[in-house]
Amino acid sequence: MRSRTAAVTSVALSTAAALLVPAAAQTATAAEVRPRVSGHRGAAGYAPENTLPSFDKADALGVDWVETDVQRTRDGELILLHDRDLRRTTNVETVFPSRANRAVGDFTAAELARLDAGSWKGAPFAGTRIPTLSQTLDRLDRNGQNLLLEIKQPDLHPGIEGDILDVLARKGWLDENHVRNRLTVMSFGTNSVRTIHQKRPDLMTSVLVSSRPSLSALRGYATYADQVNPDYRQVSGDFVATVHALKGAHGKRLETVPWVVNTASAARTVAGWGVDGMTSDLPDVVDKALG
Template identity: 35%
Template sequence: MRRASAAAALSLAVLAPVAAPASATAPPVQTPAHAAPAAATSGPLLIGHRGAAGTAPENTVSAFEEARSSHADFFELDVQLSADGVPFIFHDDVPARTTNVAQVFPGRENDPITSFTWAELQRLETGSHFSGRFAGEKIPHFDDAAKVAGNKIGVFVEIKSPQNSPGLEKVVADSLRNNPAWNRLVRCGKIEVLGFDAASNRKFARLAPEVPLQQLMDTVPDAATLAQIATYADHFGTDYRLLDAAGVQRVKAAGLGMGVYTVDSTAAYDSVVALGVDRVTGDFPVQFSRHARGQKAFPQNTGVRVAGAVNDVPGNDLQPETGEHVILQNTTRHPVDVSGYRVRDTKDNTLTVGRGYVLAPGARLNVYTGPGTNRPGAYYNGAATEALDNEGDSVALWSSHGTLQDTFAN
């Protein structure tokens, strides 16, 4: 194929094993509810989603640095263009969710993020929404990611919402070709460009045929569509929740590499590895790198796990007493105080356990989003808006001391 040489360059990275760390912490016992760690053998590429969006504010230098230290192969980012043509790293179309725009530019919370100049973007703070520990974090320039990557990790560059950033494909192609830091990564097979917009991907393929390219779609299409994609792309990526063995087979039969997003539980990781995918993108590269190397993914776990979640209940998800909820379980032989434990999803929705909740060995606690009467076995946050995506969501459990305990996806 026309893009065969680019695909061959990336294949060197696919075949290169991830180096094992010099030392490893002995893990606590895994519970039956969680799959055993994958064998420490070569497997799919591991890509940190928006850096390491599960453990640091997404698309920030801190998230990229966390991914770089994780033994992941790549981190992924989203690039857009400011109103004055500067490439910057940001996911959403508007700044409301992840910045302090309401304080800095009141009334512009839902304006297009691309309507802000670079100078205006630099006035926004994008770390505190995740944790006070990241207060002061700024929206990065596109080139900041190359500086963080250095020669330690590769970068997946998603061209985000190209309809909002006319000319973005050329800006990215020119940066990858002319900026020495980016170009070094390209020459080492450590860059891949990706996007959902097929017209944008075709445009980028014409501008930079030497750069591996990935077409993203929500589901795997039919063989004829995949054959068309293979004329301009090297790889295909899709939502893991909707993937089956037949889909993997169709993608590979078209000569495309197979990728999945956004994998945020060890059970989901093991299932997609078993399907034979070539790359796995997830929010927790540190934890999944450990899991892939046969180590404990959550070494600071206190014994409390996310045993399940009920995202979509009969009736209103926020109905009193019986609405949507996450289920925590104490898997140890001793009581665990879960007061202040937090459940956080990928959109920054957070459920918190109130004071006085001590789980006996084996006991479960339902943590509800909406209103209800607090009692043993149930705590209600009384929120006015839904937190859990009815079609499936990923959540992370954090202790009251801010240590990651577990992740869960359905």
């Protein structure tokens, strides 16, 4: 059973949606828009997440957009990893047993380069390394893929926003084509998203949320973000309508791209609510389900 707070929030969003968006418009949105499907951490259902083989697998599946997570090493290198520590996706317990539970930022880039980030997913991926952001941008350019870049745990990496923008600029990812068509920067850290928007107001930005935000929170996010992206299990038609009734940081309709949809039935349900996109570990399964 939902808590009283969740129930009140649901009623508030439902009421706001009814006031802000005509029912006919809600129906048209759900019926006419086909959500964009993006590969979560590459194609994480098939290859070790946040690695070059995972992005290549997504490319082989015909996936144009991929999502990944960026953190910073102790010596300032930007690398791809989701978790706070390295135990789940690398052999850190073998290579650095006394430091296995330490955060990513406690290791140098050279130390991380010694780790196997693929064997946990299967023998064919043995020896896969943790890629740097620079290496990833090169690979995505080679593949012709686009990027949803999540700043992971920004409170553990003060100033990482400027470092990310420096790498993006150096690799040519802040030109007009990339900025307009191929790049979105996002985070659960709202201050981090706001910082990116302040430093590069031309960039598309997204706020990630674990629970469904209130209408007042959505209005706040819309001042510096173009998307608000929740867990897909927090989404409903009323929520989507409420989001779409607002204008984001660039004066266009605020969007919502839920995460992480991995079944055909969930994809069809979420698409029916009129979402703008979704991420998936199995992007081919979801794409096929949408027809």
